[in-house]
Amino acid sequence: MFRAILALVLILAAPAVAAPLVYTLDAEDSRVGFKVPFGPDQITGAMPVRSAEITLDFERAARSKVSVSLDVARARANFPFATQAMTGPKVLDAANHPTITFVATEIIAIQGVGAKARMAGDITIRGVTRPVVLDAEVFRPQGSAEGERGRLSVYMTGAVARSDFGATGWSDLVGDEVTLDILVRIDLAE
Amino acid sequence: MSALNTESSFGWVTRAIHWAMALGVIAMLGLGSYIARMEVGMSNLWLFGLHKSIGVVLLALLILRLIWHLASPPPRSLPADTPWKDSAARWVHRSFYVLLIAVPLSGWVGSGASGLDVVIFERFTLPPLAPTSEAWESSAFAVHFVLTKLLALCVVLHVAGALTRRDGTLRRMVRG
Ligand code: HEM
Numbered sequence: 001m002f003r004a005i006l007a008l009v010l011i012l013a014a015p016a017v018a019a020p021l022v023y024t025l026d027a028e029d030s031r032v033g034f035k036v037p038f039g040p041d042q043i044t045g046a047m048p049v050r051s052a053e054i055t056l057d058f059e060r061a062a063r064s065k066v067s068v069s070l071d072v073a074r075a076r077a078n079f080p081f082a083t084q085a086m087t088g089p090k091v092l093d094a095a096n097h098p099t100i101t102f103v104a105t106e107i108i109a110i111q112g113v114g115a116k117a118r119m120a121g122d123i124t125i126r127g128v129t130r131p132v133v134l135d136a137e138v139f140r141p142q143g144s145a146e147g148e149r150g151r152l153s154v155y156m157t158g159a160v161a162r163s164d165f166g167a168t169g170w171s172d173l174v175g176d177e178v179t180l181d182i183l184v185r186i187d188l189a190e
Numbered sequence: 191m192s193a194l195n196t197e198s199s200f201g202w203v204t205r206a207i208h209w210a211m212a213l214g215v216i217a218m219l220g221l222g223s224y225i226a227r228m229e230v231g232m233s234n235l236w237l238f239g240l241h242k243s244i245g246v247v248l249l250a251l252l253i254l255r256l257i258w259h260l261a262s263p264p265p266r267s268l269p270a271d272t273p274w275k276d277s278a279a280r281w282v283h284r285s286f287y288v289l290l291i292a293v294p295l296s297g298w299v300g301s302g303a304s305g306l307d308v309v310i311f312e313r314f315t316l317p318p319l320a321p322t323s324e325a326w327e328s329s330a331f332a333v334h335f336v337l338t339k340l341l342a343l344c345v346v347l348h349v350a351g352a353l354t355r356r357d358g359t360l361r362r363m364v365r366g
């Protein structure tokens with residue numbers, strides 16, 4: 001849907017820029033969307049991004065740095081019981097583990113596809129750290145000039161297994177694999 | 191039509207509570223077994239709420255029945271043809287009172303221990319009766335499971351007794 005509003009930038013193919021660029025998070029407009037099977041249906045919802053440190057090197061993607069922290073207590077699912085179950089002690093245990101963090105360890109530009117990259121990193125949920133791989137795509141606002149990097153949207157997808165983190169509550173009713181679609185909006189720091 | 195029970199007849203209050211509970215308990219045995227085995231999804235999640243709501247109403251009715259029977263004691267059972275039937279009936283009646291307190295309480299304890307709010311009628315949140323803990327949750331539901339099977343057994347015995355007697359026992363509970 002938002003692919004329609006944002007045009008793909010061929011950022012990685014853009015002309016050389018000397019230093020990596022430092023970005024600040026637009027927390028208001030960023031969110032981590034999730035989906036998890038629930039019987040014949042799905043539980044969906046979103047978790048706000050609390051903070052992020054993002055440095056992007058458009059020439060050498062590997063030099064980029066990304067670390068993100070999520071606000072577990074403010075996560076919301078599509079119905080109240082699911083929100084309570086998810087943030088409660090048997091799943092994310094927000095009281096004891098108020099944040100989920102992600103730190104990228106390796107960012108690999110996907111050759112020939114422009115603004116796409118594969119980002120490997122460590123995600124910490126419930127205090128348990130596990131590797132995860134996210135597919136990332138960078139977009140610039142619709143109507144902005146090619147090569148414009150002031151404001152960007154980073155769209156990431158991936159999945160985690162609840163059981164890897166001990167977030168196993170209601171595993172008889174709710175699926176193990178949580179699919180993530182993450183939208184982070186960032187502005188170039190002054 | 192008298193509200194009060196007499197030495198030989200059931201008043202309408204006792205009868206109304208009896209039949210409301212009879213209907214409720216039989217329906218709940220079916221509903222409970224259904225929700226415990228169905229594939230839970232968005233469309234049927236509300237049945238848990240329905241089960242809890244009716245269960246709490248049945249608990250309230252039982253308390254009402256106990257209070258009412260202090261105020262207006264029910265008649266003694268008519269003597270059966272053999273003494274073991276008298277004591278069987280007595281034990282089944284006593285078991286009903288014990289089970290109809292223990293069954294809803296165990297459901298309430300288990301539901302509260304899951305860490306989710308116990309919401310009835312989609313608006314009233316009952317306080318949890320136990321701390322959030324898997325041990326409390328699984329043991330309370332194990333108790334709920336076993337006691338509901340005992341309750342079903344009592345219903346079978348009770349109905350068999352009521353339907354086989356030809357001494358006006360059933361008529362007395364239906365028409366007073
Ligand atoms: C399924 C749930 C039921 C429960 C929990 C229940 C409970 C009770 C209890 C506790 C009594 C003792 C009198 C009292 O203290 O009020 C009683 C009496 C009676 N019940 Fe039920 N009952 C149920 C269903 C039925 C059904 C389906 C029938 C008829 C087929 C029935 C017929 C009777 C009769 C005839 C009496 C009077 C017994 C007497 O005179 O001693 N009950 N019931």
Ligand code: HEM
Pocket residue numbers: 215218219220221222223224225226227238241242244245246248249290293294295296297298299301308331334335338341
């Ligand atoms: C007279 C009242 C009640 C009756 C007769 C009743 C009966 C039952 C039965 C027969 C089951 C199925 C057990 C099984 O076979 O696995 C069940 C399950 C259940 N009951 Fe009740 N119940 C009553 C009250 C309550 C109350 C008050 C609550 C909560 C506030 C409750 C919560 C539950 C829950 C959550 C389950 C599902 C457990 C699972 O998924 O295994 N019940 N009930």
